[in-house]
Amino acid sequence: MGHLLTEPQLTDVRAALSWPFNDFPTDYDYIAREVEGVDPDVLYKILYSEVAPVCFTNLAAVLPTIWTGFDPDSLRASIEERLAARKRNWFRRQFDKALVRWLQYNYGYIWKEISSRL
Numbered sequence: 001m002g003h004l005l006t007e008p009q010l011t012d013v014r015a016a017l018s019w020p021f022n023d024f025p026t027d028y029d030y031i032a033r034e035v036e037g038v039d040p041d042v043l044y045k046i047l048y049s050e051v052a053p054v055c056f057t058n059l060a061a062v063l064p065t066i067w068t069g070f071d072p073d074s075l076r077a078s079i080e081e082r083l084a085a086r087k088r089n090w091f092r093r094q095f096d097k098a099l100v101r102w103l104q105y106n107y108g109y110i111w112k113e114i115s116s117r118l
Contacts, residue, residue: 015072020110021055032117052103054078
């Protein structure tokens, strides 16, 4: 992605940014504290290009499977798998570009809440 975060930092940031996709009310102040110090442009890209494509189906489901939080290691593995598939396959890249645009539109309120607290 081009950000300068260590693997543990990136895992923590991704985990924090996954909270809005849980079934419980979101504590945006907590998320802002967890991602403090990271460039907002980097956070935006991680949120919509990495985290949201993996997690949004939980919000869209009638009965969400994740209620209390995504496991950070499973989340990291799912994101890395998706990024690798995107890199390998032209069609997947095009599909994900469209998906990211859709996610930015439909879940734009998430970034507004987070960015207003940074």
